[in-house]
Amino acid sequence: MLELAILGFLFEAPLHGYELRKRIAALTGHIKPVAEGSLYPAVKRLEKAGLLTRETRPGAGAAPRHVLSLTAAGRAELRRRLAEPAETDITDENRWFTLLAFLRHLEAPRAQAAVLERRLAFLSEPASFFYSGDRPLRAEEMDDPFRRGVLLIARATSRAELAWLRGTLAELRAG
Amino acid sequence: MLELAILGFLFEAPLHGYELRKRIAALTGHIKPVAEGSLYPAVKRLEKAGLLTRETRPGAGAAPRHVLSLTAAGRAELRRRLAEPAETDITDENRWFTLLAFLRHLEAPRAQAAVLERRLAFLSEPASFFYSGDRPLRAEEMDDPFRRGVLLIARATSRAELAWLRGTLAELRAG
DNA sequence: CAACAATACATCGACTTCGATGTATTGCAA
DNA sequence: TTGCAATACATCGAAGTCGATGTATTGTTG
Numbered sequence: 141m142l143e144l145a146i147l148g149f150l151f152e153a154p155l156h157g158y159e160l161r162k163r164i165a166a167l168t169g170h171i172k173p174v175a176e177g178s179l180y181p182a183v184k185r186l187e188k189a190g191l192l193t194r195e196t197r198p199g200a201g202a203a204p205r206h207v208l209s210l211t212a213a214g215r216a217e218l219r220r221r222l223a224e225p226a227e228t229d230i231t232d233e234n235r236w237f238t239l240l241a242f243l244r245h246l247e248a249p250r251a252q253a254a255v256l257e258r259r260l261a262f263l264s265e266p267a268s269f270f271y272s273g274d275r276p277l278r279a280e281e282m283d284d285p286f287r288r289g290v291l292l293i294a295r296a297t298s299r300a301e302l303a304w305l306r307g308t309l310a311e312l313r314a315g
Numbered sequence: 316m317l318e319l320a321i322l323g324f325l326f327e328a329p330l331h332g333y334e335l336r337k338r339i340a341a342l343t344g345h346i347k348p349v350a351e352g353s354l355y356p357a358v359k360r361l362e363k364a365g366l367l368t369r370e371t372r373p374g375a376g377a378a379p380r381h382v383l384s385l386t387a388a389g390r391a392e393l394r395r396r397l398a399e400p401a402e403t404d405i406t407d408e409n410r411w412f413t414l415l416a417f418l419r420h421l422e423a424p425r426a427q428a429a430v431l432e433r434r435l436a437f438l439s440e441p442a443s444f445f446y447s448g449d450r451p452l453r454a455e456e457m458d459d460p461f462r463r464g465v466l467l468i469a470r471a472t473s474r475a476e477l478a479w480l481r482g483t484l485a486e487l488r489a490g
Numbered sequence: 491c492a493a494c495a496a497t498a499c500a501t502c503g504a505c506t507t508c509g510a511t512g513t514a515t516t517g518c519a520a
Numbered sequence: 521t522t523g524c525a526a527t528a529c530a531t532c533g534a535a536g537t538c539g540a541t542g543t544a545t546t547g548t549t550g
Contacts, residue, residue: 142537158498170442172407178537180500185536205498232347233408237469241444243461252461267345269416285486286418286427289479294412296475301468308460317507333528353507355530360506380528 141235142174142182147210147218148242150192154209157183167241172234183208191217222246222255230258233297253312260305263298316410317349317357322385322393323417325367329384332358342416347409358383366392397421397430405433408472428487435480438473 145164149155155163157180164174186192191214195207210218222239223246229235236259246252268276269290279291320339324330330338332355339349361367366389370382385393397414398421404410411434421427443451444465454466 156498157500161498166446167444170406170440172403175538176499177501177539181536228347231345237444237465240461240465244459265345269342269412271341284419285483286415289476289483290412290415292479293472293476297468297472300471301464304464304467308464311460331528332530336528350508351529352509352531356506 141168141229141238142178143186144218144221144229144235144238144242146179146182146186147191147214147221148238148245150208150210151215151218151242151245154207156205156207158205160208168234168238186214190214218242219246223251225255225258230262249312249315253309256305256309256312260302260309263302263305269294316343316404316413317353318361319393319396319404319410319413319417321354321357321361322366322389322396323413323420325383325385326390326393326417326420329382331380331382333380335383343409343413361389364392365389393417394421398426400430400433405437424487424490428484431480431484431487435477435484438477438480444469 142164145167146160149160149163160183161174161176161179164179168174183192187194187208190211192208192210195209197205197207222243225235225239229239239255243252243255246255266276268278270277270282270287272281277291279288279295282288282291317339320342321335324335324338335358336349336351336354339354343349358367362369362383365386367383367385370384372380372382397418400410400414404414414430418427418430421430441451443453445452445457445462447456452466454463454470457463457466
């Protein structure tokens, strides 16, 4: 998720680490903040893998700025990660939202639609957080108000997302 | 999140590891599966901390069952984690849902309400995933259909949850 | 003019998690 | 009857993440 965000932001423009950090904080920081101690090693990993390059410039600030840019391999890798997301990128909302934030960089509408369809399939499966034997329980069946809340909120999210998915898929197909 | 689920399920009844694994999978597995390689070390940690005990019984299955039970300290620790959740337990939906699944074990309605109020405060803050300068952007302002989707879905979730929170808080206060 | 926040890096050890692998038994289906 | 799925543990190394800490400069505010 962190790496996807780094690749996604750098795809849009070269940035130095501090700016990248601020953009990631704006994107997902209110939900799940990313520590600096995670960001710099992640940048290093991607650099080592040849996905980005670092150019040192005598900075306006204190330390010299390291401007980070994606390489051709890095741009290809972003597109690959967007086109072939892992299962948890589809199911985990945090990851899914991060993916959606950069899905525009996947140029082919067909490929974009294919990703949305995976999410559609996931949301269409009968699933719950709570079961009676094998049967998923509905909100109305829960006595516990807190567990009922989980199901009510999940249902509202699911409905809104299914409506949006169907509409957007129709638009993508129309062209 | 994993530790909270372990404490939560064992609070309800003593279980052996395999059963615990299945319950955790049912609760959150469709969204974010937990590897066995995470579960057993987590159980060990909690055991070492004196929060649970392990009783070996000649099992019906292959290996002998290790029945896990919470100690008094373990029960107290669950209540403490429910009453004083970390900030990300409030903001991250995965963690928040796990917390809600066990919030009934916090006996005092006052304490339950206090936790819901923290979530209410978080959801009431003006926040977005996307900004123009400092100003959070609304769904209607987004050109990118995917980013618009993120905001539309988040808004639907937020509305449903706020309605549920207000209703449940009223009930808790009414007694 | 002193203190502090913000800018701009970076590292380190501790801890957590993951994926792979291993052991052994029961029961069912091909 | 052979093999596979399910039951029921468990470990190990690799990798990732976090929180704390450190350095140095600029700009702002009291």
